[in-house]
């Protein structure tokens with residue numbers, strides 16, 4: 113049934129009943145000298161191409177490949193539209209490897225037709241901190257689908273990860289593969305309900321009028337919590353401390369240091385936004401929230417080309433109730449003209465979704481580990497890892 117995935121060191125559906133299988137690596141590392149030295153063969157018309165994201169022209173090509181061929185919802189009404197600045201941010205965290213930004217081009221035209229990427233991360237599973245690759249942006253041009261190109265891309269990124277002596281990976285997908293460690297639901301909070309209804313992202317509820325709907329989702333003009341402000345460079349140490357102690361509660365979570373926090377959480381316009389609460393009395397940083405910006409193209413709509421979406425990222429509350437903190441996040445997102453605020457049911461998000469008028473979406477996000485078993489999986493609320 114899964115001709116490719118059956119050959120890979122991932123939890124197989126048939127292993128579920130086998131209680132002799134322990135948590136941790138599924139297969140041991142091999143000596144680096146045994147890692148295949150040359151790239152996997154591609155069909156003759158194509159060639160491998162390591163992408164240099166410093167190069168604006170290449171970045172524009174990658175942007176275009178994804179904007180036209182990346183993930184759509186199940187009814188093909190919307191397609192993720194990651195911005196060039198976002199792609200640079202997502203693909204160049206501390207200690208990234210250029211060799212893990214892998215393109216496939218047509219030999220003749222040099223047109224970019226497929227892509228896969230990895231970035232390094234330290235991820236903790238229970239009490240085991242593991243060097244991993246986070247794999248993302250797997251994309252094959254629509255005209256080259258169903259030709260078994262994806263397994264070649266996956267084998268090639270695996271080879272290049274192995275060359276760095278890294279043997280595990282984390283990834284997410286909207287499709288079911290062998291075997292998710294957990295399955296999350298998307299929730300959506302309307303900020304601009306009229307536009308969302310006009311583009312078919314949401315519907316007018318039963319017995320609701322447009323004006324009642326607009327009133328239902330109305331938010332204050334400015335955040336309510338005293339001391340709520342944007343995160344700055346000088347906050348990196350305090351935010352790292354807050355986040356590290358918070359993420360310790362989850363079964364699977366990243367092991368962030370200050371360099372990671374500076375990269376992943378310091379605000380960058382239209383890429384990532386982070387806010388914190390600095391106590392007006394003690395000047396202590398007590399709470400933190402963040403979201404990233406991922407617009408979607410609206411396919412086949414005469415009035416609108418894009419939907420501006422914010423995605424909940426990492427949030428930590430120690431003094432301000434999480435619900436109040438996230439309400440302030442909704443308020444600033446509304447001020448910044450986002451149409452919708454999305455969140456998964458990971459971490460403690462269940463505690464505010466219903467109260468803050470999020471509604472459940474039709475999409476799911478499955479989380480996976482490569483060459484690492486977590487018996488019986490975990491609940492979304494035990495997951496402390498957010499990926500872009």
Ligand code: NHW
Nearest residue numbers: 114115116117248249250251252257258259260261262279
């Ligand atoms: S999930 C987003 C993936 N991208 C999209 O959905 C974009 C639109 N779709 C496409 O571009 C985030 C194509 O449909 C793709 C498949 C390229 C998805 N993950 O070439 P074939 C990520 O980027 C399997 C993994 O004929 P295609 C995470 C499928 O099950 N596998 O299909 C990426 C089948 O295998 P099976 C996927 O439609 C994580 C085989 O591919 C998959 O032309 C990657 C069919 O290939 C998916 N999303 O191209 C894994 N979708 O065994 C990383 C399909 O069932 C693993 N497949 O026969 C770790 C590696 C590093 C390890 C380091 C130690």
Ligand code: EN5
Nearest residue numbers: 184185186187285286298300313314471472473474475500
């Ligand atoms: C790797 N980082 O399906 C990610 N999105 O619910 C790759 N639905 O936007 C994998 N179908 O429910 C990504 N509106 C997997 C997700 C792929 C994209 C996807 C879903 C998530 C989505 C929307 C639009 C549906 C359009 C028709 C949806 C309902 C919102 C409504 C708002 C008001 C209150 C009730 C809910």
